Amino acid sequence: xxxxxxxxxxxxxxxxxxxxxxxxxxxxxxxxxxxxxxxxxxxxxxxxxxxxxxxxxxxxxxxxxxxxxxxxxxxxxxxxxxxxxxxxxxxxxxxxxxxxxxxxxxxxxxxxxxxxxxxxxxxxxxxxxxxxxxxxxxxxxxxxxxxxxxxxxxxxxxxxxxxxxxxxxxxxxxxxxxxxxxxxxxxxxxxxxxxxxxxxxxxxxxxxxxxxxxxxxxxxxxxxxxxxxxxxxxxxxxxxxxxxxxxxxxxxxxxxxxxxxxxxxxxxxxxxxxxxxxxxxxxxxxxxxxxxxxxxxxxxxxxxxxxxxxxxxxxxxxxxxxxxxxxxxxxxxxxxxxxxxxxxxxxxxxxxxxxxxxxxxxxxxxxxxxxxxxxxxxxxxxxxxxxxxxxxxxxxxxxxxxxxxxxxxxxxxxx
Ligand code: DSN
Numbered sequence: 001x002x003x004x005x006x007x008x009x010x011x012x013x014x015x016x017x018x019x020x021x022x023x024x025x026x027x028x029x030x031x032x033x034x035x036x037x038x039x040x041x042x043x044x045x046x047x048x049x050x051x052x053x054x055x056x057x058x059x060x061x062x063x064x065x066x067x068x069x070x071x072x073x074x075x076x077x078x079x080x081x082x083x084x085x086x087x088x089x090x091x092x093x094x095x096x097x098x099x100x101x102x103x104x105x106x107x108x109x110x111x112x113x114x115x116x117x118x119x120x121x122x123x124x125x126x127x128x129x130x131x132x133x134x135x136x137x138x139x140x141x142x143x144x145x146x147x148x149x150x151x152x153x154x155x156x157x158x159x160x161x162x163x164x165x166x167x168x169x170x171x172x173x174x175x176x177x178x179x180x181x182x183x184x185x186x187x188x189x190x191x192x193x194x195x196x197x198x199x200x201x202x203x204x205x206x207x208x209x210x211x212x213x214x215x216x217x218x219x220x221x222x223x224x225x226x227x228x229x230x231x232x233x234x235x236x237x238x239x240x241x242x243x244x245x246x247x248x249x250x251x252x253x254x255x256x257x258x259x260x261x262x263x264x265x266x267x268x269x270x271x272x273x274x275x276x277x278x279x280x281x282x283x284x285x286x287x288x289x290x291x292x293x294x295x296x297x298x299x300x301x302x303x304x305x306x307x308x309x310x311x312x313x314x315x316x317x318x319x320x321x322x323x324x325x326x327x328x329x330x331x332x333x334x335x336x337x338x339x340x341x342x343x344x345x346x347x348x349x350x351x352x353x354x355x356x357x358x359x360x361x362x363x364x365x366x367x368x369x370x371x372x373x374x375x376x377x378x379x380x381x382x383x384x385x386x387x388x389x390x391x392x393x394x395x396x397x398x399x400x401x402x403x404x405x406x407x408x409x410x411x412x413x414x415x
Contacts, residue, residue: 023411024404025338026379030313030362031172031200033230034369034412035266036273042266043232053258055248070265077271081206082221084214084238089267090251090259091235094199094224098124099131101195101220101237102166104250108135111164113155113192116140117353118345120174120315122197139164143174143347148306150174152182159190169213170197170222173344173360175290175309177210184217195220199235203228203364204311206274207283214238220247228286228312228364230279231270234263282367286312289363292373296380297361305346305358313362317346318387325387327356333390334359338403339383369410378406 006012022034035043047070053060056068056075071089078087091097106112112132115121119142123130126138139162144151159167167190169183180196187194196213202223204210213221220239225231239247252259273279290309297316298304305315318325327343334341345351346358361383366375382399389395 019413023413024407025340026382026403026407027365028339028341028361028363028379030342030360030364031224031227032362033203033227033364035226035230035232036269038269038273039230039232039266042269043262045262045265047262047265048260050261051258052261053252055252067261070261070268071259074264074268074271077268077275078236078238081271081275082202082212082214082238084221085241086239086244086247088237088239088248088251089234089264090256091222091237092256092260092263093233094122094197094222094235095124096251096256097222097224097235097237098122098195098197100251100255101222101247102132102136103254104243104246105193106136106165109137110166111137111139111162112166112168113139113141113158113162113164114168115150115171115174116142118349119143119347120171122170122172122199125168125170125197143306145348148347149176150178152186155183156186156189159186159192163190164192166195167192168195168197169218170195170199172200173313173315173358175294175304175306175311175313175315177310180211180213180216180218187217187219193219195222197222199224200227200313201311203230203274203279204283204287207280207286209283209287210311219243225267225270228283229270229274230282230364230368231274232263232266234260234267236267285372286363286367288373289367289371289376290314292376293361293363293380296377297383300380300384302384312364313360315344315346316359316361317357318359319346319357321387325390326351327358328354329390330359330387333396334383334386336393336396337382337386337399338407339379339386339399365412366410369407369412371410375406375410382406 051061052067074089075087114125117127124132126133141155196218226233294314303317303320331343343356344358344360345356
């Protein structure tokens with residue numbers, strides 16, 4: 001047979017351009033990473049051709065003998081990596097993983113407690129614009145105005161008053177360790193189920209840099225596989241044996257159709273990579289790099305929410321640096337200088353989420369490409385120069401040249 005082929009198709013050209021962009025600019029989006037060639041190979045494999053609704057040995061389609069093995073390997077590796085009794089590796093994303101958990105455990109209108117979006121939480125933790133906030137009665141907790149750490153007294157007070165069915169821990173823009181233990185104690189006191197959303201920090205947990213919620217009382221842990229964990233884009237759910245059947249039924253047939261078998265294969269490869277001593281060193285370096293970046297940014301006069309970081313990211317509050325500089329304006333200038341990151345709300349942000357007063361800066365990707373503390377000092381200097389010189393196109397072009405020179409020493413995907 002002959003396949004249609006158009007080597008000049010603009011999409012192929014665009015893929016080449018994106019490789020070039022990733023190789024020559026600095027990736028500081030805290031939820032991004034560079035995947036290994038093995039992970040990329042699996043996501044581009046013929047496993048994408050298969051339909052396998054159901055679970056291993058319980059499929060609705062024939063020809064799944066290979067896929068069954070793939071999914072079993074992925075589930076076993078996920079369980080081993082996080083010391084979890086049960087794993088579901090089918091969620092297409094972290095948002096789907098969370099939604100599947102809610103649909104499994106809650107009835108519309110039920111009360112749930114979670115970290116507010118403007119305090120560092122996630123859309124799926126009850127934002128009114130998300131299905132979670134539309135279907136369920138989410139009551140938000142936040143960070144303290146003082147040290148800007150999660151206010152556990154508030155979590156306890158809200159839980160005692162609201163008697164939620166579910167308590168959600170986890171964040172997308174929070175730079176500190178989240179101790180699962182006090183959440184467990186509060187959940188026990190009010191009779192709630194405890195979900196830890198480890199989307200951002202799954203790789204840090206696997207690498208021993210953050211307490212493992214599955215070993216500290218979480219009933220369920222959802223996570224994404226593509227952030228600090230450095231796997232393909234996707235989600236997964238870990239849970240106790242008691243919840244396994246309910247969770248599985250909620251993912252399929254409750255919420256999703258056929259699994260993405262090529263992605264499940266890539267997840268399995270990433271789980272194996274994350275179980276190595278090299279990955280442990282990598283995740284320790286992610287944290288050291290974030291600390292070095294934090295210190296250097298503070299040295300340039302930037303205020304960090306909570307004053308620093310324990311994990312893979314820092315959250316910069318731009319208001320004291322320059323009241324006229326929104327997160328959005330800063331991000332657009334940094335884009336022109338070849339530095340990719342995202343604007344982010346800061347606690348009690350007076351600006352709307354589309355504009356914001358903050359920047360979220362993460363080190364997972366730059367650490368994968370081999371950058372260490374000295375480069376973080378350089379990167380902080382380049383960020384500071386960009387913020388100061390944001391109206392000066394010549395300065396931005398000069399910074400972009402320096403960015404390119406730096407990146408040329410740490411090329412993630414050489415030709
Ligand atoms: N988009 C993810 C992040 O950047 O944190 C959350 O969904």
